[in-house]
Amino acid sequence: MMDIDAILEQMRPRLDTHGLDSRIIRSHLGDCPWRVYLFSEVDSTNTRLKEMAKVGSPAGTVLVADRQTGGRGRLGRSFLSPGGVGVYLSALIRPDCAPTALMHLTCAVAVAMCDAVENAFGFRPGIKWTNDLVSRGRKLAGILTELVTQPGQTAAIVGIGINCCQQLPDFDPEIRDFAGSLSMISGTDVDRARVAAAMVKALYRMDETLLSGKDAMLEAYRRDCVTLGKEVALLRDGEIRRGYAWGIGSDGALLVSFPDGHTEAVQSGEVSVRGLYGYL
Numbered sequence: 232m233m234d235i236d237a238i239l240e241q242m243r244p245r246l247d248t249h250g251l252d253s254r255i256i257r258s259h260l261g262d263c264p265w266r267v268y269l270f271s272e273v274d275s276t277n278t279r280l281k282e283m284a285k286v287g288s289p290a291g292t293v294l295v296a297d298r299q300t301g302g303r304g305r306l307g308r309s310f311l312s313p314g315g316v317g318v319y320l321s322a323l324i325r326p327d328c329a330p331t332a333l334m335h336l337t338c339a340v341a342v343a344m345c346d347a348v349e350n351a352f353g354f355r356p357g358i359k360w361t362n363d364l365v366s367r368g369r370k371l372a373g374i375l376t377e378l379v380t381q382p383g384q385t386a387a388i389v390g391i392g393i394n395c396c397q398q399l400p401d402f403d404p405e406i407r408d409f410a411g412s413l414s415m416i417s418g419t420d421v422d423r424a425r426v427a428a429a430m431v432k433a434l435y436r437m438d439e440t441l442l443s444g445k446d447a448m449l450e451a452y453r454r455d456c457v458t459l460g461k462e463v464a465l466l467r468d469g470e471i472r473r474g475y476a477w478g479i480g481s482d483g484a485l486l487v488s489f490p491d492g493h494t495e496a497v498q499s500g501e502v503s504v505r506g507l508y509g510y511l
């Protein structure tokens with residue numbers, strides 16, 4: 232098994248980072264003690280940080296990449312991660328609890344990312360259950376949280392990809408109909424180093440209150456969640472069922488009622504939810 236330095240060495244910036252500068256990221260971090268490593272190109276920051284977690288990287292290790300060649304979404308999907316236009320970031324946390332007590336982690340990350348965008352740009356995105364940041368019906372960011380199994384310890388990788396500088400024609404045709412960027416929404420140029428630093432600071436605060444602040448976090452999630460109060464289509468095993476999304480459970484499950492009167496708590500990962508009208 233490779234040690235931490237060998238993993239980092241493999242990823243050392245060999246190519247340019249399109250102006251994304253680790254010193255500028257650090258200069259915006261204030262007193263946040265987390266360690267940020269910036270790379271020009273990796274396959275997936277989540278994959279690499281998972282390897283580092285397994286060989287003992289400390290909590291608060293953060294990897295940021297200018298681009299990813301194999302950015303991952305949920306359920307085997309991919310997250311398009313071209314250079315110069317986005318921030319692709321993973322953070323390692325080691326909460327003092329059993330993995331089963333972390334069902335709400337993705338929700339907590341989503342709220343933290345809304346805080347980060349609001350702090351940096353003055354507008355607050357919505358959350359499309361469970362893990363997408365959206366604004367004006369377009370997906371700005373996706374979140375992928377993964378647990379690392381280690382005997383006697385809980386570790387989680389929190390990964391976020393956020394579109395920063397794209398205009399509509401810049402998006403791959405595959406996602407152009409529904410993707411958006413911070414620049415499109417804010418109408419301004421976007422400094423990716425500032426975005427990365429705002430994300431790290433928000434994740435640091437999230438980590439501090441992950442267990443003690445769960446109720447307040449869920450309240451914020453319910454406020455931000457644009458899926459609530461909408462008709463939704465649940466896709467599972469090729470079957471589409473239509474229902475009404477009316478709540479979020481204490482574990483982050485989406486509470487959906489169906490025309491026959493029964494209600495289901497839908498867990499993330501188990502289904503895709505798409506509103507009946509447009510992307511939301």
Ligand code: BT5
Binds near residue numbers: 275276306308321391
């Ligand atoms: C996600 O999955 O949206 C989670 C994405 C997490 C990416 C971060 S980047 C840093 C870290 N390292 C990784 O390898 N991953 C994490 P999901 O909900 O499954 O959505 C995937 C779907 O979003 C795709 O099937 C596309 O339809 C769409 N998509 C792909 N790239 C996109 C982009 N750049 N912007 C908006 N939508 C995109």
